[in-house]
Amino acid sequence: MFKNTSYFWLALALIVVEIFILDQLSIAMWLRPMIFPLIIILLPMEWRTIWVLMVALVVGIVMDMSLGGAGLYTATLLPLAVVRSSVMYLTTRRGVEPGDQTPLLSRIAMRQMMIFVGAMLLIHHALFFSLEAMSVALLWQLVATIVMSTLLSLVIAWPIVRLFISKIVR
């Protein structure tokens, strides 16, 4: 119960930070950090995909309604829910086993965790900016936006990830 409440507060905090701080930043056209995908990334890996999908749907709709995404946020968040387990296995070679006693996220080394979070953010940013641009006319600008924004998002998200895993998940 405590953990579920923590997830709710984490989601709320990330959404608020995204809407009121990160979305208001105008550092550069190609530097647009987004950390709200952490809501999906940090959900317990033991959860069934359908529930993760439902959370992604709710978060996506909230973001679309708040930032006028008209479906863009939902469309780019839903795939994260589906590929989450596969990306976890590909980046850490770890998966949920039937006899596990502790949450998978708590058993992963921090370096592997960073690769996993980075990969998930990269997938989200690539989908988001590609769908937003809907064009490859300025391909290098698109690639730069994806890469630089992912790196900045990871830098901002990493302390949150560490704090959340050490204080809540473990």
Place this chain on the structure above:
Amino acid sequence: MHRLIEFIKRIYVLVVFLLLEVAALWSYATSSSYTEAKILSRTTAIGGTISGTITDIGHFFSLPEKNRRLTARIAELSEELDSREAYILASGIDSTAMVMYDDSEQHFRYHPARVVSMTTNRKRNNIVLDRGAVDGISPDMGVITPDNELVGYVVSCSEHYAVVMPVLNIDFSTGGRIVENDHVCVIRWPGASRYEVEAVELSIYSEPKSGMEVEVRSERLPSGITVGTIEEYVLNNAKSAYSATIRIAANMATLDNVLIVENLHYGEIEELMRQVDNE
């Protein structure tokens, strides 16, 4: 039933995901004119590629039919050649006969071409062919099907492509004649049915009847090019001329291979007409 339930259980997450994703993408795609235009251009490009592939496959499977028609055409031409040779032989080494079949007397040259794209649902339809200026194509050349049916005439061309104004264009107009009695008329498209054109200014002495064949009578094309057959005809209010509805012979919806007809004397005729106009 048990297996079906198991199967649904196995894939329902994927199905739910796909439904939600499509709904979100649809919402985003229709949210602004920019996204709509982008999606439309992408789907058109993809559709064009698929349509092109299907056309190529269709073209491959229609090869036997095309071969049959080509063979028939070869046979027809061989027969014509034989009869001309026979005529020359019969007349001995007659200089008149030789001149008659001399190459310099050939008026028309045929350029095979394929339809790249076309429209049939507008008032001003166009056809794009895969032959252009580098292939010797120029405006005012006639276009027919391999079965000698009228398609239209070339109105402009780039290096590699030509645009044809087909009979299904309200700006199209050409001369015609009823084969049975040689009465002339003007062929044009009123813009209604894609299967019918009309013949106007038919003499009251032409006595048109349903089923009569109408040919093109134009300097752009040789004789024997069919426009279609008369379906209906009416006398105008002044009772001075008939107008008739003609069922188009060429199937415009399935055009693929066509022949561009070049009148080698067209420039000469045009110059002559210009001189007459200036006088």
